[in-house]
Amino acid sequence: MGYEIYNLSKGNKLLDNVKIADSFFTRLKGLLGEAGLRPGEGILIKPCNSIHTFGMKFPIDVAFVDKSNMVVHIMEDIPKGKLSPIVKGAKYVIEARAGEYKAKGLEVGDIIEIGD
Numbered sequence: 001m002g003y004e005i006y007n008l009s010k011g012n013k014l015l016d017n018v019k020i021a022d023s024f025f026t027r028l029k030g031l032l033g034e035a036g037l038r039p040g041e042g043i044l045i046k047p048c049n050s051i052h053t054f055g056m057k058f059p060i061d062v063a064f065v066d067k068s069n070m071v072v073h074i075m076e077d078i079p080k081g082k083l084s085p086i087v088k089g090a091k092y093v094i095e096a097r098a099g100e101y102k103a104k105g106l107e108v109g110d111i112i113e114i115g116d
Helices: 024-029 100-104
Strands: 003-007 012-021 041-045 060-065 071-078 092-097 112-115
Touching: 003 041, 012 024, 012 092, 012 100, 060 100, 071 100, 092 100
Parallel strands: 012 041
Antiparallel strands: 003 012, 003 112, 041 092, 060 071, 060 092
16 A cells, blocks of 8 residues: 545545655656556655656556645646656646546645655
């Protein structure tokens, strides 16, 4: 079981099984080689202010989060083979299954919390 991510601004659980990628190897690997994500699954990559989906097998949603845990940018349904812009102020990203953020109502400006 991984970590849980809560959206404090909306008062709901955003994701309930999130892995943390904070070493060189885990950040490099990210979701590469994974067949997909189930509802509620994701990965938090830190530090990170830009992502790519080269070599991935499925689309993802990405939330870029600043040092105060505020969502500063969201990209939804990013297909494989794409590169995000560098998001100024982002300290980490949370990647989830495509459609997850829209379904949970995540918006720029929301404050999130990481729990275990």
